Amino acid sequence: MTAIEANEVSKRYGTVVALDRVDLTVAEGEIFGFLGPNGAGKSTFINVLLDFVSPSDGSVEIFGHDCHAEGVAARKRIGVLPEGYSVFERRTGRQHLEYAIRSKEADDDPAEILDRVGLDPTDAEREASDYSKGMAQRLVLGMALVGEPDLLLLDEPTTGLDPNGAAEMRDIIREENERGATVFFSSHILEQVEAVCDRVGILQGGELVAVDTIEGLRESLGGGTKLVITVDHMANGTLASVREIQGVETAVEREESTLEVTCTNDAKMDILVELHDAGVDVVNFRTEEASLEDMFIEYTGTGR
Ligand SMILES: Nc1ncnc2c1ncn2[C@@H]1O[C@H](COP(=O)(O)OP(=O)(O)OP(=O)(O)O)[C@@H](O)[C@H]1O
Numbered sequence: 001m002t003a004i005e006a007n008e009v010s011k012r013y014g015t016v017v018a019l020d021r022v023d024l025t026v027a028e029g030e031i032f033g034f035l036g037p038n039g040a041g042k043s044t045f046i047n048v049l050l051d052f053v054s055p056s057d058g059s060v061e062i063f064g065h066d067c068h069a070e071g072v073a074a075r076k077r078i079g080v081l082p083e084g085y086s087v088f089e090r091r092t093g094r095q096h097l098e099y100a101i102r103s104k105e106a107d108d109d110p111a112e113i114l115d116r117v118g119l120d121p122t123d124a125e126r127e128a129s130d131y132s133k134g135m136a137q138r139l140v141l142g143m144a145l146v147g148e149p150d151l152l153l154l155d156e157p158t159t160g161l162d163p164n165g166a167a168e169m170r171d172i173i174r175e176e177n178e179r180g181a182t183v184f185f186s187s188h189i190l191e192q193v194e195a196v197c198d199r200v201g202i203l204q205g206g207e208l209v210a211v212d213t214i215e216g217l218r219e220s221l222g223g224g225t226k227l228v229i230t231v232d233h234m235a236n237g238t239l240a241s242v243r244e245i246q247g248v249e250t251a252v253e254r255e256e257s258t259l260e261v262t263c264t265n266d267a268k269m270d271i272l273v274e275l276h277d278a279g280v281d282v283v284n285f286r287t288e289e290a291s292l293e294d295m296f297i298e299y300t301g302t303g304r
Contacts, residue, residue, distance in 0.1 A: 001063060003028045003151050003182035004049065009058035011044050011206075018044040020206035021058065026184060026199075028063075028150075031177050033193035034186040036203030037300050042186040043083045045203070046155050049184075050080060062151060079149030079181075081157050085140045087128040093139050094124040097146065106147035117142040118168055133160035141169070145176070152176055154185035158192060170196050194292040204300045217295050226288045227261045227268060228254075232281040241278065245270045249298050257283075262290055262298065 004026040011019040018041045026032045036042050047053040048060055051071040060067045065074040097110040114124045117138040128139055137160045158166045173183050173196050187193050202210040242251045247267030254260045
């Protein structure tokens with residue numbers, strides 16, 4: 001069964017096209033990473049799934065329920081960590097969880113969930129409005145886990161978390177997935193996404209410009225090799241002439257006398273020949289697999 005099925009979803013805010021005919025299918029049991037530069041439309045898409053925002057055109061189904069017409073049935077199966085959540089005033093962490101358990105008619109043990117998300121028993125008895133950003137993030141994640149949802153929708157789940165918290169988040173995503181949940185999350189932390197996702201989608205200006213496994217993305221970028229070349233000196237125009245070689249996608253000078261070139265496998269030798277012809281001696285070179293970050297920059301032309 002498909003967990004998420006988006007058909008030609010568009011959302012316009014006046015002249016801004018936040019989503020442009022997004023077609024996407026996420027299978028039950030997948031961990032799917034949703035990427036894109038700031039303003040690409042990620043939160044808008046997640047808000048459409050939650051029926052917080054109505055699409056201008058198109059429709060989305062969650063486990064076969066239309067997110068708008070059958071929003072209640074769709075949301076019953078979702079645990080959500082929304083963007084810009086806020087905690088209640090004058091309620092402790094534990095009371096937040098008890099509230100989530102009651103409203104989902106679940107029978108989870110609040111202490112167990114608090115422990116899972118790394119909130120200690122003393123903090124659980126403090127008012128959540130006094131929590132730090134990372135603690136509040138942990139609490140809201142805990143509320144999302146209540147009732148063993150079939151789909152976890154996490155908007156930037158690692159924002160505000162320290163490195164331990166980010167690693168714990170990764171573990172929770174894996175554990176939830178092993179329990180059978182589908183996980184759909186947006187993130188700018190591409191190392192995290194690469195470590196945990198089965199597939200990723202890249203949004204750019206509201207359009208879905210790529211959907212694939214990380215390996216698949218690498219292949220569609222022609223093998224996705226990254227060459228790291230140390231040279232004795234950089235001659236004028238060297239970078240420009242390397243960029244013109246067929247099969248070269250990007251070429252940058254990382255630090256003095258070190259070039260990083262992403263290219264197809266076939267282009268490697270041409271690059272070394274070009275440097276030689278330009279009178280530039282290669283002191284050292286190695287190849288690395290293109291990282292998700294390299295590919296993201298190639299697809300979107302931006303940093304995260
Ligand atoms: N309520 C709104 N009214 C007007 N424009 C909006 C509204 N919500 C979003 N937008 C616009 O839609 C576009 C997509 O925004 P969105 O928040 O979905 O991006 P995002 O990919 O989540 O960005 P970020 O990575 O910065 O969180 C942006 O241009 C934004 O200004």
